[in-house]
Amino acid sequence: MSGADILFDFLLAALLVLLAWRALAAPQLYQAAIFFIAFGLAMALAWTRMNAPDVALAEAAIGAGLLGVLLIDSLAAFTRGRERGEAGSKHCADEGTRARPMPRVSQAVVAAAGVVFAAVWVTAILRMPEGGGLTAIAGAAMPESGVAHPVTAVLLNFRGYDTWLEVGVLLLAMLGIFCAVGKTGFEREQRPAHIDPLINWLVRFLVPLMVLVSGYILWLGKTAPGGAFQSGVILGAAGILLRIAGFRTFGRLPVWAWKTGLVFGFAVFLAVGAAALPAGRSFLEYPAETAGAWILIVETACALSIGFTLLAFFVCLNAAGGCDGPRQPNRTN
Numbered sequence: 028m029s030g031a032d033i034l035f036d037f038l039l040a041a042l043l044v045l046l047a048w049r050a051l052a053a054p055q056l057y058q059a060a061i062f063f064i065a066f067g068l069a070m071a072l073a074w075t076r077m078n079a080p081d082v083a084l085a086e087a088a089i090g091a092g093l094l095g096v097l098l099i100d101s102l103a104a105f106t107r108g109r110e111r112g113e114a115g116s117k118h119c120a121d122e123g124t125r126a127r128p129m130p131r132v133s134q135a136v137v138a139a140a141g142v143v144f145a146a147v148w149v150t151a152i153l154r155m156p157e158g159g160g161l162t163a164i165a166g167a168a169m170p171e172s173g174v175a176h177p178v179t180a181v182l183l184n185f186r187g188y189d190t191w192l193e194v195g196v197l198l199l200a201m202l203g204i205f206c207a208v209g210k211t212g213f214e215r216e217q218r219p220a221h222i223d224p225l226i227n228w229l230v231r232f233l234v235p236l237m238v239l240v241s242g243y244i245l246w247l248g249k250t251a252p253g254g255a256f257q258s259g260v261i262l263g264a265a266g267i268l269l270r271i272a273g274f275r276t277f278g279r280l281p282v283w284a285w286k287t288g289l290v291f292g293f294a295v296f297l298a299v300g301a302a303a304l305p306a307g308r309s310f311l312e313y314p315a316e317t318a319g320a321w322i323l324i325v326e327t328a329c330a331l332s333i334g335f336t337l338l339a340f341f342v343c344l345n346a347a348g349g350c351d352g353p354r355q356p357n358r359t360n
Contacts, residue, residue: 067091173318259333292332
């Protein structure tokens with residue numbers, strides 16, 4: 028590693044610490060949200076420097092993209108409530124957009140922890156081995172994995188049950204939101220009478236492009252960084268973009284369709300894994316000659332389900348709150 032690389036890594040580590048501290052100590056919550064988004068982008072760059080482009084894509088999409096949109100949209104809801112003059116909203120908006128300053132002792136602790144983190148991170152990068160661990164074992168099994176990219180092979184074949192359970196965690200999180208706020212976020216809504224023409228044409232251009240890129244990223248995961256999670260995040264972002272722009276495309280879907288979309292990836296993953304048992308193989312053990320096809324089926328189902336889940340997070344949380352807390356759940360179903 029050259030001196031320029033070491034200097035760049037040190038500066039990147041320092042930038043991460045600075046952005047994290049500013050996100051915690053910003054006097055306004057809007058500023059904190061912007062610093063949080065910047066921190067997510069810098070973290071994605073850090074993962075790229077550590078030769079983990081798959082994690083970098085997920086970090087940029089989730090840490091900087093989806094969470095950033097949720098934070099900014101939530102803060103905008105406080106402001107909209109203040110402008111409408113709703114009862115109790117003004118006080119909540121005033122309190123919600125102003126952050127309490129961090130005590131000096133806490134600032135010192137955060138700064139010290141940041142310095143230690145930066146030193147440990149740079150040391151870890153300098154001492155990072157070129158290979159070892161399970162790399163050789165995974166490489167030897169690649170011909171039977173059905174794919175040419177080792178990360179995809181590990182996530183969808185060698186340790187597929189880990190990925191299956193991760194999809195299940197997303198499903199449980201969404202079910203928790205359902206329990207808290209009911210189906211109010213998915214009730215049918217009328218499209219606004221007027222959508223800005225520029226935004227209208229921009230969304231009409233971007234959404235098909237995002238769907239195309241999502242399909243490409245899904246297919247690319249067989250030979251390069253990409254796959255179901257990154258593809259699903261892009262699909263979810265396309266849906267969120269439609270929602271923010273005022274389109275109510277998904278508002279036409281009944282609640283059962285939402286629930287089917289949420290559980291689809293987990294159910295297909297389970298069905299494919301269980302299909303191996305009657306043939307005498309282990310759970311999620313694909314036959315070597317058709318492993319690639321099975322992995323593509325599982326990834327496609329998971330990408331659709333992940334996209335639905337991330338969109339559902341935004342739709343349901345956006346409709347559930349306000350300053351006065353979540354709406355009462357509708358328990359008719």
